[in-house]
Amino acid sequence: MSELHSQGKSMEQIVQVLKRTPMHPHIVPAIEAAYSLGCDLKIVSDANIFFIRTILEHHGVSDRFSEIIANPSFVDEEGRLRIFPYHDYLKSSHECNLCPPNMCKGKIIERIQKCVAEEGKSKKFIYLGDGSGDFCPSLRLKDTDSLMPRKDFALCDLVSKNSNSIKAEVHGWVDGDELMQVLLRIINSHHPAIKSSEDSTPTMAVDCKKMAGPTPMDAPKNLPQAIPVPPLNSS
Numbered sequence: 001m002s003e004l005h006s007q008g009k010s011m012e013q014i015v016q017v018l019k020r021t022p023m024h025p026h027i028v029p030a031i032e033a034a035y036s037l038g039c040d041l042k043i044v045s046d047a048n049i050f051f052i053r054t055i056l057e058h059h060g061v062s063d064r065f066s067e068i069i070a071n072p073s074f075v076d077e078e079g080r081l082r083i084f085p086y087h088d089y090l091k092s093s094h095e096c097n098l099c100p101p102n103m104c105k106g107k108i109i110e111r112i113q114k115c116v117a118e119e120g121k122s123k124k125f126i127y128l129g130d131g132s133g134d135f136c137p138s139l140r141l142k143d144t145d146s147l148m149p150r151k152d153f154a155l156c157d158l159v160s161k162n163s164n165s166i167k168a169e170v171h172g173w174v175d176g177d178e179l180m181q182v183l184l185r186i187i188n189s190h191h192p193a194i195k196s197s198e199d200s201t202p203t204m205a206v207d208c209k210k211m212a213g214p215t216p217m218d219a220p221k222n223l224p225q226a227i228p229v230p231p232l233n234s235s
């Protein structure tokens with residue numbers, strides 16, 4: 001961000017690029033559907049608050065999330081985006097050797113689990129992730145929870161190799177289309193009032209726990225092609 005600022009790029013130009021970030025067409029409907037079915041949606045991300053808020057607001061879904069937990073950021077008086085670590089590791093370490101020094105998502109999930117327990121509620125967690133930073137929180141999920149790792153990404157690989165350490169039910173997904181199908185199927189199965197509709201929902205998920213060896217290598221060609229992002233300033 002300092003480099004972009006020194007090159008004369010404005011925050012408005014950065015915002016325009018964030019708004020062009022490709023989004024699979026089923027992601028926003030999946031968020032809306034999960035929200036309308038009564039899920040309490042939270043984002044736990046190693047990106048930063050400014051990026052996430054800008055993208056969510058652009059897609060009109062920022063109010064669907066009760067909490068966004070990410071690295072703090074703000075625009076300083078010179079118009080430069082400043083990003084800070086979630087855990088101030090220069091002062092004290094989070095002491096988790098699975099996670100990068102700035103953020104242990106496992107500690108965050110533990111805090112959310114504790115809040116839910118203190119409210120006296122019995123809630124089931126559905127955790128979606130793809131990166132290696134999502135492995136630590138995956139280890140904290142209970143056997144009544146669900147884990148949705150994106151296939152052919154680091155988390156799914158770690159889950160496959162350490163399946164004995166994972167208590168949650170594992171449901172893989174490839175793209176936004178499958179994400180929505182799998183997510184709604186899990187929500188419906190947890191939701192007695194709408195359980196009758198469950199039978200009509202096709203089952204597409206592959207259980208990462210049961211995957212033998214490496215994940216299939218023919219899957220990436222089925223991924224939607226990313227839309228090229230034009231340069232910041234073409235003038």
Ligand SMILES: [Zn+2]
Nearest residue numbers: 096099104136
């Ligand atoms: Zn951790």
